[in-house]
Amino acid sequence: MSDIIPDALHEHRSYLIRYAMLQLRDPDLAEDVVQETLVAAIEGRAKFSAQSAPRTWLVGILKHKIMDLLRKRAREPQLDVAEGEDENELVDALFKQNGHWADPPRTWNAPEQSLENAHFWNVFEQCNQRMPLNTARAFMMREFMDMSTDEICQELGISTTNCWVILHRARLALRECLDLNWFGNAR
């Protein structure tokens, strides 16, 4: 319980900001949700159970705040129409007309070791940043926040099929970026 005094919360602040940035990719929005999270944590600290780690508890609150925000945004009209076009270009570049790989993926050397390398995580975050915003959001909802596809479709107000297409494009984009910038298969 003594962990959850306001001073201690600030120790977790920078972590929470980075977490929120990965999902939202907007410093102002990240700042807002983390602020709301810290306020909710202070108000709700009586409910904090000593069984869970403070950070886990805070991330749990943060996830809810992020979800609330994304839900609100999904109801607003989306302006970035060009996004879908860019993404089709990627798929067209990766595959030939007959559906075969233009340049088949090569083996990645010792990927497991990369997970222990701090520089790998920088590249990974950068690759994430390069994805179009809505693609990255859907992907991070799925893989980072561990939401089901149904939940994501519902929250983003898109069809299930569209959801699968977006998630697939995200994986293609991320794979391509890691391939070029980390695993050294530059063409």
Added chain:
Amino acid sequence: MLDCKHNTELLSQSYDRPITLRERIAMRMHLLMCRGCRNFEKQLAFIRKATRELPRKL
């Protein structure tokens, strides 16, 4: 016969929805013959693992 483009779509969807037996067989058949897609399959698994470890690496 499944081509690489559609095979990668199915591989990706297998992370997002239950895949039917028929789809699974089609994917396996394709993978037997296609090294590029076998590499892609492993790399997808790695990407999932890495993304799920990301919260611990921030």
